[in-house]
Amino acid sequence: MSASKAASSSEQDASLVDGKKRILICLLRLDLRIHDNPLFHYAHVSTRPPPSKDEDGLHQFNKNKVVDETELYSTANELLPVYVFDEREMELSGLPGFERKGPEARTRCYGFWKTGAFRARFISEAVYDLRSRLRDAGSDLLIRFGTPEEVIDNLVKALQSRGDEVEGVWMQKEMTFQETRVEDDIVKRLDTTGVPIRFVHGKTLIHPGDLPFDINETPDVFTPFRKRVEALGPKMVRPCLPAPEAFKPFPATIPPTNDYALDVSYEVDVDGLSARVPEGAEKTEGQISFHDILRYLLKPLNEPALPFALEGSAILQQRHHASAFPLRGGESSALERLEWYFVRGKSADSSRWGKADPPPVARYKQTRNNLVGHAYSTKMSPFLAYGSISPRQIWEALNYHEQKFGEDQNTYWVRFELLWRDYFFFVAEKFGDLLFHVGGFEMATDPKQAEKKIQDGWWKVWDPVKDGPEHPVTRLLEGRTGIPFIDANILELRESGFMSNRGRQNVASFLAKDLSYDWRIGAEFFQSHLIDYDPTSNYGNWQYVAGVGNDPRASRQFNCIKQAKDYDSHGDYVKMWIPALRNLHTDYVHNPWLLNQDERRAYGLKTTAMDVTMDGYPAEPIIEHESWKKHYERKEGVGSKMYGNPQEKVKDGKVKRYKKPISAKARAEGNLTNTMAPSFLPPGAQNLSPHSGLGGGLSYGRGTDTDYMSASSGTFGFTSGGQSVNVIPPLRGNRGSIGPSQRSNSPFGNPSTSTSSPSTGPPKDGIGNVGPTRMGRGIIGGVLGSTPPSNAGSRLSSSSTSGATGGAATGSEAGGNGGAKSKADQETSWRRGT
Numbered sequence: 003m004s005a006s007k008a009a010s011s012s013e014q015d016a017s018l019v020d021g022k023k024r025i026l027i028c029l030l031r032l033d034l035r036i037h038d039n040p041l042f043h044y045a046h047v048s049t050r051p052p053p054s055k056d057e058d059g060l061h062q063f064n065k066n067k068v069v070d071e072t073e074l075y076s077t078a079n080e081l082l083p084v085y086v087f088d089e090r091e092m093e094l095s096g097l098p099g100f101e102r103k104g105p106e107a108r109t110r111c112y113g114f115w116k117t118g119a120f121r122a123r124f125i126s127e128a129v130y131d132l133r134s135r136l137r138d139a140g141s142d143l144l145i146r147f148g149t150p151e152e153v154i155d156n157l158v159k160a161l162q163s164r165g166d167e168v169e170g171v172w173m174q175k176e177m178t179f180q181e182t183r184v185e186d187d188i189v190k191r192l193d194t195t196g197v198p199i200r201f202v203h204g205k206t207l208i209h210p211g212d213l214p215f216d217i218n219e220t221p222d223v224f225t226p227f228r229k230r231v232e233a234l235g236p237k238m239v240r241p242c243l244p245a246p247e248a249f250k251p252f253p254a255t256i257p258p259t260n261d262y263a264l265d266v267s268y269e270v271d272v273d274g275l276s277a278r279v280p281e282g283a284e285k286t287e288g289q290i291s292f293h294d295i296l297r298y299l300l301k302p303l304n305e306p307a308l309p310f311a312l313e314g315s316a317i318l319q320q321r322h323h324a325s326a327f328p329l330r331g332g333e334s335s336a337l338e339r340l341e342w343y344f345v346r347g348k349s350a351d352s353s354r355w356g357k358a359d360p361p362p363v364a365r366y367k368q369t370r371n372n373l374v375g376h377a378y379s380t381k382m383s384p385f386l387a388y389g390s391i392s393p394r395q396i397w398e399a400l401n402y403h404e405q406k407f408g409e410d411q412n413t414y415w416v417r418f419e420l421l422w423r424d425y426f427f428f429v430a431e432k433f434g435d436l437l438f439h440v441g442g443f444e445m446a447t448d449p450k451q452a453e454k455k456i457q458d459g460w461w462k463v464w465d466p467v468k469d470g471p472e473h474p475v476t477r478l479l480e481g482r483t484g485i486p487f488i489d490a491n492i493l494e495l496r497e498s499g500f501m502s503n504r505g506r507q508n509v510a511s512f513l514a515k516d517l518s519y520d521w522r523i524g525a526e527f528f529q530s531h532l533i534d535y536d537p538t539s540n541y542g543n544w545q546y547v548a549g550v551g552n553d554p555r556a557s558r559q560f561n562c563i564k565q566a567k568d569y570d571s572h573g574d575y576v577k578m579w580i581p582a583l584r585n586l587h588t589d590y591v592h593n594p595w596l597l598n599q600d601e602r603r604a605y606g607l608k609t610t611a612m613d614v615t616m617d618g619y620p621a622e623p624i625i626e627h628e629s630w631k632k633h634y635e636r637k638e639g640v641g642s643k644m645y646g647n648p649q650e651k652v653k654d655g656k657v658k659r660y661k662k663p664i665s666a667k668a669r670a671e672g673n674l675t676n677t678m679a680p681s682f683l684p685p686g687a688q689n690l691s692p693h694s695g696l697g698g699g700l701s702y703g704r705g706t707d708t709d710y711m712s713a714s715s716g717t718f719g720f721t722s723g724g725q726s727v728n729v730i731p732p733l734r735g736n737r738g739s740i741g742p743s744q745r746s747n748s749p750f751g752n753p754s755t756s757t758s759s760p761s762t763g764p765p766k767d768g769i770g771n772v773g774p775t776r777m778g779r780g781i782i783g784g785v786l787g788s789t790p791p792s793n794a795g796s797r798l799s800s801s802s803t804s805g806a807t808g809g810a811a812t813g814s815e816a817g818g819n820g821g822a823k824s825k826a827d828q829e830t831s832w833r834r835g836t
């Protein structure tokens with residue numbers, strides 16, 4: 003406890019200023035923001051609201067309850083915001099002098115670290131960003147390490163024993179097991195203190211109190227839920243709450259407690275990694291930087307004795323430069339992204355369109371299933387997961403965007419997805435801990451069916467230690483199945499902490515339906531690695547795809563080869579994350595097992611049994627479904643769902659320009675009345691013209707690893723070695739457009755230091771230039787690059803490619819339909835090993 007004592011000693015030394023204080027404690031957990039935060043907003047409303055529906059206990063502060071946020075008010079003269087790094091969620095044993103009280107912070111069934119490296123970093127960034135923002139607003143954030151219930155208990159008692167009055171402890175209401183356990187514990191511990199505890203809803207788009215049904219009657223299927231809440235019209239979403247103009251003062255001194263703290267005594271730079279000494283302050287020995295905090299948090303995740311599948315990617319402290327989520331954590335970053343995606347950014351190079359280009363959200367529906375770059379979807383989920391932004395803020399940004407650019411299916415689709423998030427939250431509340439049960443919500447909705455699945459052995463288990471490295475699940479989680487589309491997604495997750503929605507659906511379907519293993523292996527693996535891990539969205543979606551949750555067509559199954567050809571038609575995504583495949587002709591990039599040994603050699607592709615390396619990849623997939631074969635032959639670009647002009651729509655074989663005006667009715671009915679820019683957007687946004695995104699000059703991301711954006715240039719891409727890499731998908735038919743893996747400054751590595759640059763693959767085995775070398779708009783070509791090996795072609799299935807359009811995920815339900823097949827239809831051939 004030495005660090006804690008050292009940390010709090012400076013605070014303890016100062017004496018109490020003016021006797022008795024009235025202090026309100028706000029415990030921040032998954033609501034790390036100032037804007038639209040009911041806790042902060044109502045902490046600064048001092049007038050008692052008129053009595054409303056629930057007179058009993060509402061303002062008597064005599065029982066602990068969930069209150070409607072509008073019923074909160076505070077007469078405290080000081081505000082004490084607190085954040086606790088919870089030792090049950092994040093492994094804290096790497097902190098110097100920290101003594102863990104409970105078991106390691108590992109997932110319940112399969113023992114992954116609960117919080118992997120990328121999320122540990124993201125959360126820390128969000129916490130210290132909040133502290134900086136609070137300090138800028140005249141307040142502060144008390145940061146502790148341990149368990150929230152103990153810290154709050156100690157704090158309340160210490161404040162009381164020095165004579166202060168603790169007006170209350172307020173916190174956001176959560177729904178899932180671990181979080182509600184914390185709430186219960188705090189209530190129990192403070193029982194004798196007389197301090198009232200208030201839980202406020204701030205997580206969902208729709209306030210639970212506004213639902214047109216009791217939360218326990220949330221429909222078991224999404225569509226009826228959506229229709230019922232949409233029928234609320236403008237009342238569906240409450241307006242955002244402004245941040246307080248001036249915060250109540252932070253207590254001048256914090257009384258001594260035994261809680262563990264680290265004195266991060268100089269500020270975190272905007273980049274989130276480089277430490278910045280505050281003005282006028284010298285860094286003195288013993289002070290801890292944000293770098294140090296990260297190092298301590300990541301230390302235990304680097305345990306070398308662990309099987310790789312259980313390891314937390316801790317070595318990767320830097321964001322991968324090809325990451326689809328290259329953003330730092332925190333409210334500042336969230337607001338910058340919000341502004342870029344909905345207000346100021348541009349969705350494509352305006353020169354391509356010949357006119358002003360609206361912000362990226364204007365093409366959301368067309369781009370949302372893309373896989374490469376950060377611009378294809380909002381990337382709001384990590385910020386939402388830790389409350390660095392609220393869904394209502396996104397809703398208001400959508401309203402604002404629609405006033406300028408019109409309402410269409412793109413903006414609607416973002417709203418639609420936000421409703422999915424709410425839906426999983428409400429059904430989780432309805433079904434409680436079944437969220438984590440292998441039988442899923444089906445245990446309640448159709449218990450016989452759920453039990454039958456369990457009895458029939460649907461959910462095989464996996465032992466990460468005993469089952470060894472060649473077990474199919476181990477290979478899956480290490481990205482070595484031999485099926486590039488699946489492996490690329492896993493590698494993206496492991497190396498960046500993010501995976502697209504398309505990827506998540508495919509990986510989930512592969513584990514639960516193709517391999518028939520306990521879907522919770524995947525859910526826990528995602529929990530460990532995803533930056534945006536959110537219990538209800540994660541477990542809810544896993545249940546959905548596994549067919550034990552809210553999918554009315556529970557047997558649907560993704561055909562991962564069809565999906566690969568639909569959504570990664572040029573193979574760019576797969577080549578980006580699996581460099582060994584970079585030289586392969588696109589016809590083989592999704593099914594390299596069709597190549598024989600000589601052809602593999604010709605492409606410079608080594609066979610590696612245990613790993614995916616720069617040059618090696620497994621020769622055989624761990625399984626091969628009959629249903630995949632009819633998609634083997636589909637050529638690059640054919641039936642691609644991604645490479646169309648996003649302003650065009652193909653209907654009945656004809657290309658139509660998509661332009662839907664906003665109807666007067668929609669305007670009148672929708673939440674479109676507010677013509678002011680939301681308060682959380684900068685004042686300049688108030689006067690933006692529809693075309694002001696042009697040359698808008700928004701540039702964010704400073705420092706070494708966030709130098710990835712330059713919206714001012716009109717394009718938006720990664721920076722690698724100082725050169726910008728455009729990540730906008732190529733136009734249909736423009737095969738020459740540069741995919742990320744074909745560029746000399748490819749984001750998957752620094753080819754200038756590599757002897758096997760993707761674009762200049764050296765001759766292998768005397769066969770000249772292998773691999774399709776595409777530069778600029780033309781195909782410079784290579785022997786095998788332009789023509790697939792003739793004998794390999796004979797091994798392609800002769801079946802037609804017409805399946806290309808069938809059964810892809812529609813987006814109308816979360817899991818989509820990737821070529822649904824019932825279990826009985828499947829013919830699975832196991833070919834273990836390589």
Ligand SMILES: Cc1cc2nc3c(=O)[nH]c(=O)nc-3n(C[C@H](O)[C@H](O)[C@H](O)COP(=O)(O)OP(=O)(O)OC[C@H]3O[C@@H](n4cnc5c(N)ncnc54)[C@H](O)[C@@H]3O)c2cc1C
Nearest residue numbers: 379380381382383419420423503506535536539540543816
């Ligand atoms: C197996 C599986 C696991 C998932 N785990 C998580 C998770 O832990 N945390 C998480 O936030 N999302 C999860 N999702 C949902 C979805 O994949 C992500 O929300 C999305 O990919 C995040 O990217 P985005 O913010 O750019 O989304 P966008 O496409 O821009 O969507 C906007 C917002 O809508 C919400 N949203 C979109 N799709 C979904 C969905 N299917 N379910 C719930 N909300 C959705 C998210 O809040 C998202 O930020 C999971 C999906 C699957 C299939």
